[in-house]
Amino acid sequence: MSPVSPGGRPPVPPAVHPSGADRNKRECIGPARANKSSSWDARSTVRTVPDRPYTIVSCAVSVDGCLDDGSPERLILSGPEDLDEVDELRARADAILIGAGTIRADNPRLLVRDPARVAARERAGRPPHPLRVTLTTTGDIDPAARFFAGPGTPLVYAASAAVPAAKRNLGGAAVVIDAGAEPSVAAVLADLHSERLVATLLAEPGAIMARDLLAGNLADELRLAIAPFLVGDKTAPRFAMPAHYPQNPDAPMTLEDVRRLGDLVIIRYRIMRA
Numbered sequence: 001m002s003p004v005s006p007g008g009r010p011p012v013p014p015a016v017h018p019s020g021a022d023r024n025k026r027e028c029i030g031p032a033r034a035n036k037s038s039s040w041d042a043r044s045t046v047r048t049v050p051d052r053p054y055t056i057v058s059c060a061v062s063v064d065g066c067l068d069d070g071s072p073e074r075l076i077l078s079g080p081e082d083l084d085e086v087d088e089l090r091a092r093a094d095a096i097l098i099g100a101g102t103i104r105a106d107n108p109r110l111l112v113r114d115p116a117r118v119a120a121r122e123r124a125g126r127p128p129h130p131l132r133v134t135l136t137t138t139g140d141i142d143p144a145a146r147f148f149a150g151p152g153t154p155l156v157y158a159a160s161a162a163v164p165a166a167k168r169n170l171g172g173a174a175v176v177i178d179a180g181a182e183p184s185v186a187a188v189l190a191d192l193h194s195e196r197l198v199a200t201l202l203a204e205p206g207a208i209m210a211r212d213l214l215a216g217n218l219a220d221e222l223r224l225a226i227a228p229f230l231v232g233d234k235t236a237p238r239f240a241m242p243a244h245y246p247q248n249p250d251a252p253m254t255l256e257d258v259r260r261l262g263d264l265v266i267i268r269y270r271i272m273r274a
């Protein structure tokens with residue numbers, strides 16, 4: 001596992017996986033060389049997944065732990081300094097993961113914003129932007145969403161039942177990957193690592209995906225930006241939905257850094273792999 005950098009700056013992720021863009025065209029989960037009954041089965045538990053990318057979970061929350069409010073408009077929790085730091089994390093990542101719910105709710109582009117960071121990636125022989133990745137059970141994603149606008153072709157991991165509709169719906173806007181009857185985030189991360197050559201993953205998840213990543217012990221770091229207000233809306237999506245979290249009082253995360261960034265507090269925790 002890669003160490004977390006000291007001193008408050010975003011961590012330096014591990015070296016980029018060797019290139020292999022064609023691998024992203026594969027439309028099923030898991031390695032071609034293994035059979036389906038191996039430990040790569042989509043129903044695998046965390047313990048049977050051999051490896052995964054170095055994964056940072058980044059969320060902005062209100063003081064009362066809300067990721068948004070209950071209104072159709074997106075609640076702004078972040079500030080310019082925080083956005084810039086997240087942009088740096090994006091620039092260092094091989095891929096960015098969100099759940100389909102965040103595409104529907106926020107319609108994010110998930111690109112690196114700073115042209116200097118884009119240029120630095122290209123100078124290093126990397127794609128200008130990280131690979132955009134999502135997961136869906138329903139396949140209910142608008143092909144006009146900015147997630148698909150490019151540059152680059154995103155990956156959509158879909159439950160087997162949703163694959164035909166997702167392919168019809170999305171056309172050539174994405175590579176749709178069959179993630180099995182009951183998709184698991186663990187299997188998606190394992191596939192990203194072994195088959196799409198993703199070494200460093202930034203997750204910018206909503207409520208469900210954040211829960212699955214943390215409860216599944218699939219993250220190496222948690223970065224929380226705390227906005228200086230309370231939402232107080234019982235319909236608002238919340239960070240850390242009820243679940244059995246391995247990061248519990250018996251096995252706490254390691255507090256790596258606490259900083260003020262504009263009006264926000266930034267907290268970074270390191271999480272031990274199981």
Ligand SMILES: NC(=O)c1ccc[n+]([C@@H]2O[C@H](COP(=O)([O-])OP(=O)(O)OC[C@H]3O[C@@H](n4cnc5c(N)ncnc54)[C@H](OP(=O)(O)O)[C@@H]3O)[C@@H](O)[C@H]2O)c1
Pocket residue numbers: 058059060061066067068069074075077098099100101102103105106135136137138139140182183184185204205206207208209210212237
């Ligand atoms: N403040 C922040 O940092 C931040 C960041 C992101 C989002 N948000 C907010 O979070 C809210 C959206 O929350 P959300 O929970 O809907 O977002 P999400 O966790 O990003 O997406 C949830 C959706 O992802 C798919 N998914 C997640 N885990 C899955 C699994 N294990 N297997 C199969 N599919 C899986 C499902 O899509 P299908 O329904 O298509 O099956 C599920 O409904 C919005 O209000 C947004 O503004 C806040």
